[in-house]
Amino acid sequence: DVKVTQSSRYLVKRTGEKVFLECVQDMDHENMFWYRQDPGLGLRLIYFSYDVKMKEKGDIPEGYSVSREKKERFSLILESASTNQTSMYLCASSLGWRLGQGGKYSNQPQHFGDGTRLSIL
């Protein structure tokens, strides 16, 4: 089974602090993702990475940055935490989108960690 591990289940930080959320996957997946989940807003993609040192902005990248120095680890950084960043943060990973046998693309799902509930006071 794929395992995606997020370093903390619950985290409390203060405004202005630099916050690091860590995510590790054990299945050699190329893609990794960071989402935030808020009531009424569903899942929103913050950043994703399709290879080591490669990153792409998602829908709401402002106030966040990411780091992927190793294939198995994807870190989300809140440069200067603010109260509106209080949320549930979810990490996910998946195999790369690749052309397989018969010319059909492989349609692999994303696998999620259990989330980090972050409170900024």
Add this chain to the structure above:
Amino acid sequence: AQSVAQPEDQVNVAEGNPLTVKCTYSVSGNPYLFWYVQYPNRGLQFLLKYITGDNLVKGSYGFEAEFNKSQTSFHLKKPSALVSDSALYFCAVRDMSNPGSSNTGKLIFGQGTTLQVKP
């Protein structure tokens, strides 16, 4: 634009009755569809995915999904609901707006439907 819609915020079902959670999609080309379930304070768990050519897809925990191309729908179903099925369900579609680009790793999620199964 690629999109997915879950028209119901909440679905209420009695235990033992069949359940349906609705999902409609809008994509260019072939749809790559998924269903996920989320229990309280947990991440999303993969339930099933659409396989091209199969109008009825079977997944985990007795769930299945019915694909209807003409109605652009991919409804989640279960013949007999359990109280333990109560959770938040998400439909998702792969972003095919630029096939072959890094964006095709992305999924577009619906807003989620809360399923409440009462004893």
